[in-house]
Amino acid sequence: MSDYLVKALGFNGQIRAYAATTTETIGEAQRRHYTWPTASAALGRAMTATVMMGAMLKGEEKLTVKIEGGGPIGAILVDSNANGEVRGYVTHPQTHFDLNEKGKLDVRRAVGTDGLLTVVKDIGLRDHFTGQVPLISGELGEDFTYYLLNSEQVPSSVGVGVLVNPDNSILASGGFIIQLMPGAEEETISRIEESLNNIPPISKLIQQGLSPEQILEKILGADNLKILETMPIQFVCQCSRERISNALVSLGAEEIRDIINTDGHAEAQCHFCNEKYHFSKEELEELEEQVK
Incomplete structure (x- = not known):
């Protein structure tokens, strides 16, 4: 199935939610840059989060995300727009380490934590909007969560994950963003926090074949979910x-x-x-x- 993203509301508009499968898109990036597994995971997480943030834009608006954590992977640069198009690269694509203590790809070690996550939005005005936060984790999901809360003042939870095959190809990739709207009730917040604490890793859900809709059902509950829009996602470069x-x-x-x-x-x-x-x-x- 081709990659796509869904936009949704939950709990009668108290929650705004996005979920995406990006396996083919990150696979295209991996093939073009010949990234090794840890670099693939870092680039895939960054591209997945960025394409979901791009879906929050309108019309011809676009954004660029730059992650510089001081780690051996170097800078990560990703572009996306409101149409589900995304492209990205890492400075040192042939970066890989042994699995971390949790048995996962050691993205934190590759990215580093001594640096910044910067988002530049082009929304058609003369001056671009720039938001910047220090990296707090290097795992990237937590860093995008921190950015949305501190730079855009939107309490959010960002989950992104990538699984890599033994031949370096991408097995599964995707993510979600859950955002609290103003006036969200405490009971709603508690239920979502409990779901997020108990949900399996997002990459495992995608490996199991869950769709973006089913991922949001797992977090919010099928009865609390209203799908607004679906959008194809693909690796697209503007060079010519x-x-x-x-x-x-x-x-x-x-x-x-x-x-x-x-x-x-x-x-x-x-x-x-x-x-x-x-x-x-x-x-x-x-x-x-x-x-x-």
Whole structure:
């Protein structure tokens, strides 16, 4: 089944909820970047949380999440928008460690905890909204929870998880975000806290074949759930040959001539999707003529 996300309300509007399966999407990221298991888990958790936050946006709005924890994986950078499109990469994709004391991939060790989680939202205004919080866990689910509470003042619970096969491919990936709306009753809050304390890891639920709807039913209860919308999720990169051409043109005729004289060609690689774009000497000369 293709990846998708659901938006829902719970307990007569007291709760706003999102859940998503992202196995194919994170699998695409893993193949493009050849991430090793611990890096796959870190990137997959970040991309899953970001695509759910993207679903909170409208129209052409988009957001970028940057996670820099000082760990060996380096920075994680993820883009998403209101249409379920997401892309991301890690600085050091071939990062892997032995399992932690809980028998899980050691994302905390890879990411580190000495740094920041930064969210930049482009909502169509001249100035972008930027929110930033210190990393408190390095496991990322807790860090996104902390961000939503402290930067956006929305009490939330973020659950994200990734399981990796022995051949490094992605077995299961997904997540949920549960948010309290103003005026949520204490009884409702207590029931949800109890559910979250007892729920199995989100990646295990997806491995078992549960859909996003069924995951939210497990947390909120089927009788308390109202599905508002479903949305496909996929790895989509905005890079293109035209964009790279424009970037080369922006260098100016003198810089393009220098590339021709020095290398005789140019090659650019997109960080987000690893796609390579090659420009021959003749193509560079055409770009040079455009600038003159």
